[in-house]
Amino acid sequence: MLVHSQEHMEGPFNQLIIRGVTLINGNGAPPMGPVDISVENNKITGVHNVGYPGVEINESARPKLKDGGKELDATGMYLLPGFIDMHGHIGGKAQGATPEYVFKLWMAHGVTTVREVGGPGIEWTQDLQKKIENKEMAGPRIISYTVFGNGSEKPITTPEEAREWVRKNADAGADGIKFFGAAPGIMKAALEENARLGKGSAMHHAQLSVGRWNVLNSAKAGLTSMEHWYGLPEALFDDKTVQHYPLDYNYQNEQHRFAEAGKLWAQATEPGSEHWNQTMDTLLALDFTLDPTFNIYEASRDLMRARRAEWHETYTLPSLWKFYQPSKISHGSYWHYWGTEEEVAWRENFRIWMQFVNDYKNRGGRVTTGSDSGFIFQLYGFAYVRELELLREAGFHPLEVIRAATLNGAEAIGMEDKLGTVEPGKLADFVIVEENPLQNFKVLYGTGAIKLTEDNEVVRVGGVKYTIKDGIIYDSKGLLNEVEQMVEKAKEEEDFRITQPGMD
Numbered sequence: 357m358l359v360h361s362q363e364h365m366e367g368p369f370n371q372l373i374i375r376g377v378t379l380i381n382g383n384g385a386p387p388m389g390p391v392d393i394s395v396e397n398n399k400i401t402g403v404h405n406v407g408y409p410g411v412e413i414n415e416s417a418r419p420k421l422k423d424g425g426k427e428l429d430a431t432g433m434y435l436l437p438g439f440i441d442m443h444g445h446i447g448g449k450a451q452g453a454t455p456e457y458v459f460k461l462w463m464a465h466g467v468t469t470v471r472e473v474g475g476p477g478i479e480w481t482q483d484l485q486k487k488i489e490n491k492e493m494a495g496p497r498i499i500s501y502t503v504f505g506n507g508s509e510k511p512i513t514t515p516e517e518a519r520e521w522v523r524k525n526a527d528a529g530a531d532g533i534k535f536f537g538a539a540p541g542i543m544k545a546a547l548e549e550n551a552r553l554g555k556g557s558a559m560h561h562a563q564l565s566v567g568r569w570n571v572l573n574s575a576k577a578g579l580t581s582m583e584h585w586y587g588l589p590e591a592l593f594d595d596k597t598v599q600h601y602p603l604d605y606n607y608q609n610e611q612h613r614f615a616e617a618g619k620l621w622a623q624a625t626e627p628g629s630e631h632w633n634q635t636m637d638t639l640l641a642l643d644f645t646l647d648p649t650f651n652i653y654e655a656s657r658d659l660m661r662a663r664r665a666e667w668h669e670t671y672t673l674p675s676l677w678k679f680y681q682p683s684k685i686s687h688g689s690y691w692h693y694w695g696t697e698e699e700v701a702w703r704e705n706f707r708i709w710m711q712f713v714n715d716y717k718n719r720g721g722r723v724t725t726g727s728d729s730g731f732i733f734q735l736y737g738f739a740y741v742r743e744l745e746l747l748r749e750a751g752f753h754p755l756e757v758i759r760a761a762t763l764n765g766a767e768a769i770g771m772e773d774k775l776g777t778v779e780p781g782k783l784a785d786f787v788i789v790e791e792n793p794l795q796n797f798k799v800l801y802g803t804g805a806i807k808l809t810e811d812n813e814v815v816r817v818g819g820v821k822y823t824i825k826d827g828i829i830y831d832s833k834g835l836l837n838e839v840e841q842m843v844e845k846a847k848e849e850e851d852f853r854i855t856q857p858g859m860d
């Protein structure tokens with residue numbers, strides 16, 4: 357048994373029994389408890405019903421602890437499958453965020469699996485995967501998608517070159533590809549080859565290519581999932597083929613890019629129209645996955661909320677804070693002059709977008725949970741919890757939100773036999789929290805939820821208590837404390853404090 361107390365991790369154990377917990381599963385089942393959950397090494401071996409709410413537990417129904425086994429008393433707590441973040445970036449040079457910082461924030465929020473959609477390269481990611489596997493560092497399971505063309509010496513200009521790159525990427529051990537767009541012939545060749553190899557794919561349909569290739573084209577050619585929302589309104593145009601770009605628009609101007617994007621859903625066909633329904637039916641028939649990442653656009657509809665989030669002071673690195681500031685250069689720092697008009701347009705954009713996503717879910721479509729943190733004032737881990745709240749706002753029942761965060765993600769990465777629900781035979785990935793997250797997702801934030809006691813005292817409740825991955829128990833609050841120290845140290849070195857734009 358390996359124990360790294362400095363990393364706040366313990367295990368795995370030849371036997372682990374989690375006692376007396378209420379299970380909120382990832383398959384849409386209602387909560388159930390108390391149960392005891394038994395684990396051997398990294399696998400779930402049993403979910404044992406041990407009684408009824410408010411009744412003393414039937415000790416004879418409980419699994420027995422073996423020699424060398426570990427008991428975790430979770431009486432009165434809630435347990436969920438480990439969260440899957442379908443859109444992660446492991447820090448970044450421009451952000452000054454190291455993998456260690458990012459991983460701790462993710463793990464502290466119960467994120468045990470991350471689909472990395474574009475990083476420096478597959479070898480860099482594989483090196484991190486090895487370190488995590490050897491328990492040299494705390495971190496999630498990483499599913500690695502390489503940006504299309506990454507590592508290629510010259511631009512990919514023919515379908516044959518596209519197919520060759522796709523084969524090389526698979527041979528290098530990548531799990532899939534992240535696309536931003538290319539000419540139709542190249543997109544088609546790359547997607548078909550990737551599908552033939554049984555690999556996953558994700559696409560951000562960037563405006564530069566979306567005029568000829570939208571979500572419908574991608575899905576028909578074999579794309580397995582779309583990121584964000586770009587490419588969907590374009591598939592829903594009735595009376596145009598490109599969006600209403602103002603004639604002085606420049607894609608390199610971030611204010612143009614994000615302000616005009618906020619008017620895009622209003623340019624699509626009416627919700628519920630024949631075109632709307634047909635598009636949805638086509639995507640449903642292709643078993644296509646939507647990964648909306650609502651949170652990463654939230655600053656567009658309410659900049660002050662994202663900018664003043666209460667966790668920035670304690671957990672946001674100085675380098676990351678600087679990256680978020682209004683700039684003509686940093687991606688997503690589009691605050692050249694972000695005002696009432698932009699925010700109102702974006703609220704309408706969200707309303708229609710959320711309606712599409714909720715309709716898609718109601719008709720049997722797969723919707724997943726992704727964060728895309730490290731941009732636009734969204735912090736790793738915290739932003740994932742915000743995404744849960746936004747799925748709720750889109751109309752999902754809290755249990756549907758949890759399914760999007762767990763089983764749907766597992767299906768989308770082809771790991772539903774190992775992840776996504778708590779059942780015997782699957783990997784032991786859990787989130788344990790002292791409050792009921794279905795009643796209030798805010799209890800999952802590292803900063804907890806605000807509550808008034810009977811005695812009129814204001815307290816904080818929740819914050820993930822334990823994150824368990826592959827049978828290893830992580831003290832989530834301990835990890836968060838390490839992040840706090842990293843941030844304090846960075847601030848001391850630079851004599852830095854967080855100030856608001858233009859006010860220092």
Ligand SMILES: [Zn+2]
Nearest residue numbers: 443445473728
């Ligand atoms: Zn991204």
